[in-house]
Amino acid sequence: GAVVSQHPSWVICKSGTSVKIECRSLDFQATTMFWYRQFPKQSLMLMATSNEGSKATYEQGVEKDKFLINHASLTLSTLTVTSAHPEDSSFYICSAKQLAEYEQYFGPGTRLTVT
Amino acid sequence: KQEVTQIPAALSVPEGENLVLNCSFTDSAIYNLQWFRQDPGKGLTSLLLIQSSQREQTSGRLNASLDKSSGRSTLYIAASQPGDSATYLCAVDSGTYKYIFGTGTRLKVLA
Numbered sequence: 001g002a003v004v005s006q007h008p009s010w011v012i013c014k015s016g017t018s019v020k021i022e023c024r025s026l027d028f029q030a031t032t033m034f035w036y037r038q039f040p041k042q043s044l045m046l047m048a049t050s051n052e053g054s055k056a057t058y059e060q061g062v063e064k065d066k067f068l069i070n071h072a073s074l075t076l077s078t079l080t081v082t083s084a085h086p087e088d089s090s091f092y093i094c095s096a097k098q099l100a101e102y103e104q105y106f107g108p109g110t111r112l113t114v115t
Numbered sequence: 116k117q118e119v120t121q122i123p124a125a126l127s128v129p130e131g132e133n134l135v136l137n138c139s140f141t142d143s144a145i146y147n148l149q150w151f152r153q154d155p156g157k158g159l160t161s162l163l164l165i166q167s168s169q170r171e172q173t174s175g176r177l178n179a180s181l182d183k184s185s186g187r188s189t190l191y192i193a194a195s196q197p198g199d200s201a202t203y204l205c206a207v208d209s210g211t212y213k214y215i216f217g218t219g220t221r222l223k224v225l226a
Contacts, residue, residue: 006158043204043217049212049213093158102147106159
């Protein structure tokens with residue numbers, strides 16, 4: 001149980017275009033989902049927290065107008081990178097948790113390459 | 116601001132050795148600490164979760180300890196195997212469910 005999937009697993013897009021990444025909890029209701037970013041040889045950095053039905057909360061330094069997060073259902077959150085640039089190339093990982101549970105369950109990640 | 120550091124950054128050992136990975140954090144007011152494994156280009160696999168009231172957790176050949184007062188956690192791997200080669204990350208949650216991740220230890224176990 002407690003499986004989180006991400007789609008796509010990798011994506012290449014051209015500079016200036018937008019790309020959407022999906023994060024799904026397959027067998028539980030994810031009241032909260034988190035989006036992390038990992039640059040090469042660096043650790044994961046939290047970008048934003050989204051609660052189902054509410055606006056996402058962004059960490060300092062993360063542009064909310066560039067990284068649009070939607071958490072419209074208890075099993076799906078999406079991250080849209082708008083007007084992507086090469087510096088947005090990174091590994092994006094989501095995690096999800098149930099209400100009143102400690103543990104977060106992580107997705108397999110999405111590798112984004114912007115050319 | 117919570118900072119999490121892992122030492123060593125990289126480690127290469129022969130198969131069969133017991134080894135210890137270290138994680139230190141600057142703010143001892145944590146809610147829980149979790150150890151993860153990450154294979155190259157892949158997501159995270161949860162290994163052990165230690166709640167703040169606990170001192171250690173064990174799973175198979177893995178044992179993680181937590182000393183909140185000194186801001187330290189260790190991950191002990193017994194009888195290492197080549198399949199243990201990966202990057203090991205520790206992460207702390209200060210009660211907001213927002214994980215602060217360490218810099219990771221890249222482990223290579225030689226056959």
